Amino acid sequence: MTAIEKATTALIWTIASLAVIFLMAPLVITVAVSFGDSTVFSLPPPGWSFRWYERLPATRGLAASLWTSVQIAGLSTLLALILVTLCAIALVRGTFPGREAITTFLISPLMLPGLVVGIAMLQGFRAFGLRDTWTSLLVAHVVITMPYVVRTVLAALSLFDFTLIEAARTLGCSYLQAIRKVLVPALAPAFLTSGMFAFLASMDNYPISIFFTDAWTKTLPIQMLQLVEERPDPMIAAVSTLLILLAVLAMIIGDRLVGLKRLADF
């Protein structure tokens, strides 16, 4: 290696190390602040405590918004998985034209400004006569979660050997049994991984949820931002830490199921 190459390599690794610190900083700081015992955000905190976590259950609206978010995220992920899997089977097995365009269409909600999609849905749902907040939230979140499962399920299906279903049939399974015993287990890692990230995307969504919120139905990020604006104290950091923990769990499970490198596929 020449001197220039050595210098370039050193520079690349220096930037990469600093980038790791930069990327992790908000998460590390949130966790550190949440365990501090000071009401201001001094870092490092003068002492450590669980006081912000102890205050969580008593905070008005927090538990309700968490429950709303979990319900919406769980149901919308399930519906998205069903819709996308059916569609993906058609895309992988079918020979009709426009399959690539359909894939782009399925992913497109992720590429458009969330706020604009939210406004369009708000006005559109109103025009359809859909007024119930909770139902609107669910309907909207299915659209948000679908793009997250498209690529993974498509990739898993294109590796699946469909003659296995014929084989199961020959061995005496009914069609539904063959699907349940052969196709579903083969796709399980893809369902779990993409489902987790779709779930998190729904849990974290702000720009679309904000348009489907009323005094009774609020999702967690909406409630959190309201708390940040009303009284920013380390309690928000405690909620955030729990959400970070959820993301860490999802990543560990995803790593076990498909490996970190596959999670980074773009």
Next chain:
Amino acid sequence: MMRFLPRDRMLWLAAPALLYLAFFYALPLIYLLGRSVIGPNGPTLSLFAGFFADEYNWRVIGNTLRIALLVTLVSLVIGYPVALALARARGLAQVMLLTAIILPLSVGVVVKAFAWQIVLRRDGAIAKLLVATGIWDEPQRLLFTEPGLVIGAANVFLPFMILPIYSVVKLIDPRLSEAGATLGASPFYRFRKIILPLTMPGLISGMAFVFSLSVSMFVIPSLLMGDRFQTLATLTGRSFLLMRNEALGSATAVVLLVLAVSIVVGSTILSRRIGRMA
């Protein structure tokens, strides 16, 4: 089930998903676009004529594009070397890099923007760091300033720069560069003639991602800049949520939509054309 559905009738399986998206996603978007150009007396562009006639709105558009450009540049300068490092990394270094890129992606933007509110304060970590290293004489507030917003947004969107570049870097055969070296090409010449052209499609899609995410961001500027600084997205949000001015909100929403779609479509065409040339 497969036997009842011969291959060419597979389209029926795609129907539920397609109808769902058509009804609850595409139709509302078309409705939004339609309402913005159709007035009580037929087609009209008066909504946009009014919007573009207001000098304040041009300042908002300027804010939006300037911030998005700066965020994209910062992400590019950090993201490109990181993508190169990630492609070379093995073992622990690879795990650490991948974790630092993927984990923040599954943490919500409200969480991260709140963390940056803490970091950018006058007594925050960055001010302390800059004073300690002697770059600043006394602590300053970065919160509610444009540099603060750019730092926070670049942090949130950096993975969207790194991952597309990494996806093309990892496909490059290292022997190409070695062959260039054997033939006497200088490192700089090899970068310009081999690495850069081969990574161009990833570079373009990374830049398009970060630019269009920065143009559309709403939570980050709301928390890091406050009300006095408006971008197209914050103005859209405010006019619907606070000002109840749906006419203004629809105009900004459509401008934002057109901007985002043209970035995505333009970058796709560009990276395909370059991909074919390479």
